[in-house]
Amino acid sequence: MQYNAPLPRSTALIRLLLSCFALTSVVMAQTSSKPNARTVHDSAIVIDTHADTPQRFLDENFDIATDAGAGHIDLNKIRDGNLGAEFFSIWVEPKFKGQFAHRALALIDSVYQQAQRHPDRISMAFSADDIVRVHAQKKFAALMGIEGGHAIENDIHVLRDFYRLGVRYMTLTWSNTNEWADSSGDINNQSVQHHNGLTDFGRDVVREMNRLGMMVDISHVADKTFWDTIETTKAPVIASHSSARALTNAPRNMTDEMLAAMKKNGGVVMVNFYSAFLDEDYRKAAAAQSKDENAAEKAAVEAWQREHPGKEVPYYVGENLQREWGNKIPRPPLKALIDHIDHIAKVAGIDHVGLGSDFDGVSGQTPAGINSAADLPKITAALLERGYTAEQVHKVLGGNLLRVFRDVEHAARELRAGAPEWSPAAISAATAPAKARSAAAGKKQ
Numbered sequence: 236m237q238y239n240a241p242l243p244r245s246t247a248l249i250r251l252l253l254s255c256f257a258l259t260s261v262v263m264a265q266t267s268s269k270p271n272a273r274t275v276h277d278s279a280i281v282i283d284t285h286a287d288t289p290q291r292f293l294d295e296n297f298d299i300a301t302d303a304g305a306g307h308i309d310l311n312k313i314r315d316g317n318l319g320a321e322f323f324s325i326w327v328e329p330k331f332k333g334q335f336a337h338r339a340l341a342l343i344d345s346v347y348q349q350a351q352r353h354p355d356r357i358s359m360a361f362s363a364d365d366i367v368r369v370h371a372q373k374k375f376a377a378l379m380g381i382e383g384g385h386a387i388e389n390d391i392h393v394l395r396d397f398y399r400l401g402v403r404y405m406t407l408t409w410s411n412t413n414e415w416a417d418s419s420g421d422i423n424n425q426s427v428q429h430h431n432g433l434t435d436f437g438r439d440v441v442r443e444m445n446r447l448g449m450m451v452d453i454s455h456v457a458d459k460t461f462w463d464t465i466e467t468t469k470a471p472v473i474a475s476h477s478s479a480r481a482l483t484n485a486p487r488n489m490t491d492e493m494l495a496a497m498k499k500n501g502g503v504v505m506v507n508f509y510s511a512f513l514d515e516d517y518r519k520a521a522a523a524q525s526k527d528e529n530a531a532e533k534a535a536v537e538a539w540q541r542e543h544p545g546k547e548v549p550y551y552v553g554e555n556l557q558r559e560w561g562n563k564i565p566r567p568p569l570k571a572l573i574d575h576i577d578h579i580a581k582v583a584g585i586d587h588v589g590l591g592s593d594f595d596g597v598s599g600q601t602p603a604g605i606n607s608a609a610d611l612p613k614i615t616a617a618l619l620e621r622g623y624t625a626e627q628v629h630k631v632l633g634g635n636l637l638r639v640f641r642d643v644e645h646a647a648r649e650l651r652a653g654a655p656e657w658s659p660a661a662i663s664a665a666t667a668p669a670k671a672r673s674a675a676a677g678k679k680q
């Protein structure tokens with residue numbers, strides 16, 4: 236087990252002293268001043284803010300305790316990579332027009348179902364404290380973020396209901412502009428009605444998210460939407476899965492001016508692992524073949540529909556095709572990913588960068604060596620190799636996200652003047668853990 240169990244203080248002290256001796260001897264044996272990468276990695280609460288696994292749960296009936304195969308996430312890979320918490324993406328594909336909220340609800344249920352099936356290994360989590368508590372219980376914390384503001388169907392009541400169901404961030408747009416926020420994905424498409432950033436209702440959504448304590452996620456949004464959000468928000472924001480535009484010129488990567496604004500805002504940029512966002516050559520090669528790839532994908536979808544008349548086309552029909560085409564382009568080295576972390580750490584600061592893998596959402600198109608969550612320790616090793624300290628690496632692995640999550644929760648309490656936002660999760664957090672804590676304290680004595 237890579238997790239550290241909570242120990243009585245005296246035992247913890249002895250354990251700490253022993254581990255210091257052990258670490259010293261390892262360091263001496265290696266005659267190097269660099270800390271052991273695996274030790275550094277395993278002593279962190281590793282938090283990833285974006286994985287698209289719920290569509291596998293829902294559309295493929297994938298069980299997280301089984302082998303994910305070519306997928307990035309399963310419980311063994313989570314254990315091997317010491318992944319402590321994942322924000323599962325409730326990604327509402329625009330093809331579900333007319334039933335966006337319904338699709339989101341089904342995906343939310345699919346995450347709960349996994350926790351329900353494996354209570355010994357997974358726990359749902361709804362707060363920064365929950366992540367820490369679940370980690371101390373040697374379990375994996377499952378959280379949720381909605382990807383695509385169209386999921387709320389232009390209704391603030393629905394936004395609040397999603398919060399009550401446990402959703403703790405929302406990406407204001409996906410690749411599609413919705414009725415209140417412009418997306419980077421279609422900003423140059425003249426046939427789409429744009430709003431020059433956020434509409435007045437869009438600003439209300441941001442303010443309500445602040446009041447609720449739901450993190451505002453600016454990944455995917457158009458540049459003007461980003462600046463309108465920064466101007467409107469009363470709490471730090473996150474980019475749940477975005478990389479640096481100075482290194483790779485993808486329109487949904489963040490400019491250095493945006494990175495500086497994130498520092499000022501106190502937020503965090505979680506680096507996306509998708510090769511076309513990390514490596515300029517890969518991005519250009521992917522763009523060059525996109526027309527042929529789209530045609531092939533359309534043909535594959537139509538072929539599936541002919542074989543399954545009247546049925547909804549499952550996401551993996553397109554996914555398999557994208558995987559096949561992605562494999563035609565050489566994968567960039569792991570260095571590409573580390574370069575983006577490094578760049579954001581330099582421009583925004585080490586307190587404003589983290590990991591937002593986009594696992595199970597990029598058709599396997601991640602840098603060489605990163606084949607699943609099990610490979611996360613390689614990132615720690617590469618950062619240490621670049622001269623980052625263990626403390627700095629811990630910030631990137633999850634510390635920064637925890638801080639922002641807490642700041643967002645704090646801002647929400649202030650905005651509500653201490654009044655609770657009533658939801659089943661909030662009620663259980665206010666009652667059950669207190670009982671659990673007193674019970675645990677009783678046992679120690």
Ligand SMILES: [Zn+2]
Nearest residue numbers: 382455476596
């Ligand atoms: Zn995305």
